[in-house]
Amino acid sequence: MSLYPGYTRKPHYYETDQMAIIHHANYIRWFEEARVELLDYLDLPYHTIEAVGLIVPVLGVSAQYKQMIRYEDEILIKVLVDQYTGTRLDFRYEVYKSDGKLATVGTSQHCFMSKETNRLVHLKRQFPEIHQRFAAYAALSETSPTQD
Numbered sequence: 317m318s319l320y321p322g323y324t325r326k327p328h329y330y331e332t333d334q335m336a337i338i339h340h341a342n343y344i345r346w347f348e349e350a351r352v353e354l355l356d357y358l359d360l361p362y363h364t365i366e367a368v369g370l371i372v373p374v375l376g377v378s379a380q381y382k383q384m385i386r387y388e389d390e391i392l393i394k395v396l397v398d399q400y401t402g403t404r405l406d407f408r409y410e411v412y413k414s415d416g417k418l419a420t421v422g423t424s425q426h427c428f429m430s431k432e433t434n435r436l437v438h439l440k441r442q443f444p445e446i447h448q449r450f451a452a453y454a455a456l457s458e459t460s461p462t463q464d
Contacts, residue, residue, distance in 0.1 A: 317358075317449075317452050317453065317456065318358045319396075319453075319456050319457070319460060320353075320354045320358075320394070320395055320453075321391070322350070322390050322392045322393055322394045322395070322412075322441060323345070323346075323349060323350035323353045323354070323392070323393045323395065324390065324391070324393075325349070325390070325391060325393075326389075326390050326391075327342070327385060327386070327387050327389065327391070328387075328389070329387055331387075332386070332387050332447070336386060336387065337384040337385065337386055338384070338385045338386065338387070340379070340381065341377045342368075343381075343411070343420055343422060344377055344379065344422075346375065346391075346393060346409075346411070347379075347393070347407070347409045347422050347424055349393075350393040350395045350409060351395055351407060351424065353395075354395040354407075356455060358449050358450075359449070360446060360449055360450075365446070366431065368443060368446075369430055369431045369432055370428055370429070370430070370431060370437060370446075371429050371430075371431045371445070372405070372426050372427070372428060372429075373426065373427060373429060374424055374425070374426055375404075375425040375427060376423075376424065376425045377422065377423070377424045377425075378422060378423050378424075379399070379409075379420055379421070379422040380420065380421050380422070381419070381420050382418055382419055382420060383413065383417060383418070383419040383420075384419070385411070385413060385419050385420070389413050389414060390413075390414040391411055391412060391413060391414070391419070392411070392412045392414075393409055393410070393411050393412075394409070394410040394412070394460075395407055395408075395409055396408045396409075396410070396460055397453055397454040397457040398423065398450060398455035399454070400450050400453075400454035401441070402438050402439050402440040402447055402451075403425050403427055403428055403437065403438055404425070404426065404428075404438050405425075405426045405427070405428070405450060406423060406424070406425045406426070407423060407424045407425075408421070408422070408423055408428070408457075409421065409423070409424070410421040
């Protein structure tokens with residue numbers, strides 16, 4: 317397994333605000349888009365996770381804006397795991413402009429719950445194959461330098 321190379325996209329015009337920059341609310345959507353692509357990369361798409369009876373709710377999200385992103389900018393979003401405990405999964409997002417400059421950093425925190433009982437699930441015990449993939453990617457993420 318290798319680190320996910322990142323999610324590339326071009327902003328849509330409707331995502332801009334009156335100042336011709338990307339409105340701050342769109343970054344949360346971009347984080348989700350990148351997270352979904354990472355799960356596909358890990359061969360754990362949401363439909364597979366949900367098919368075994370798991371849900372992965374969002375517990376919190378944050379973003380810190382370092383540079384403006386405009387409509388014409390192409391961006392790359394790197395998704396790394398900040399922490400994985402088997403019941404909780406915290407992501408870090410690094411949004412780069414096409415010139416390689418870090419524009420935004422963000423985080424999201426999630427947990428694993430049973431779709432049926434709405435109780436916390438321990439992946440290591442109940443879904444060891446899923447646990448292994450997240451644990452392996454978390455270990456790779458630890459070796460990736462954080463850019464701020």
